[in-house]
Amino acid sequence: MTIERIHTTDRLSRIVKHNGTVYLCGQTAGQEEWDIAEQTRQCLTKIDTLLNEAGSNSDSILSVTIYIRDMKDFAAMNEVWDAWFADRAKPARACVEARMARPIVLVEMSVTAALAD
Template sequence: MSIERIGSTERMSKIVKHNGTIYLCGQTASAPEWDITEQTERCLAKIDALLEEAGSERNKLLSVTIYVRDMKDFAAMNAVWDAWVADYEKPARACVEARMARPDLLVEFSVIAAQ
């Protein structure tokens, strides 16, 4: 059983690959002036880059869990998400409201993909 860890620190790995499955660490993007649209766009761009680094792509997403700080942002986040997945196979998805690690974080994505 082979497990490959990419971008590891003392706390976590950026990417973990095991048995043809890719796990990404939680993806956030924040600045005090960024709204949910900007944060979502930046998170999804980071996911694209990590998938490429791991040897995968958007069409191979298996599951995505989205954490939003406030469900009032659900529609705006979904508008960005829907455009991002429009031309691709859709993953299983869950979206929950959650307390974030910092007040400026409005959204976080947890991603599992096939290699």
């Protein structure tokens, strides 16, 4: 069994590859001046970059778990999400309201994807 861990720290690996699957740690983009829409855009951009580095891409996303600080931002987050996935395959998805590790973080996304063929 081969497990490849990329960008590993004392706490986590940003990318883990195993058995044709890519797992990304939770992606955030908390800047105090960014609203939920901009944080969502930044998270999706980070996800795209990490998947490409891992040998995958956004069309290979299998599932995404979205943690949102306040469900009042759900529609604005979905607007960015829908635009980003407009021409892409749609993954399985869950979205839950959650307390974030830092108050400026409005959204976090955890991704599982297949390695690209």
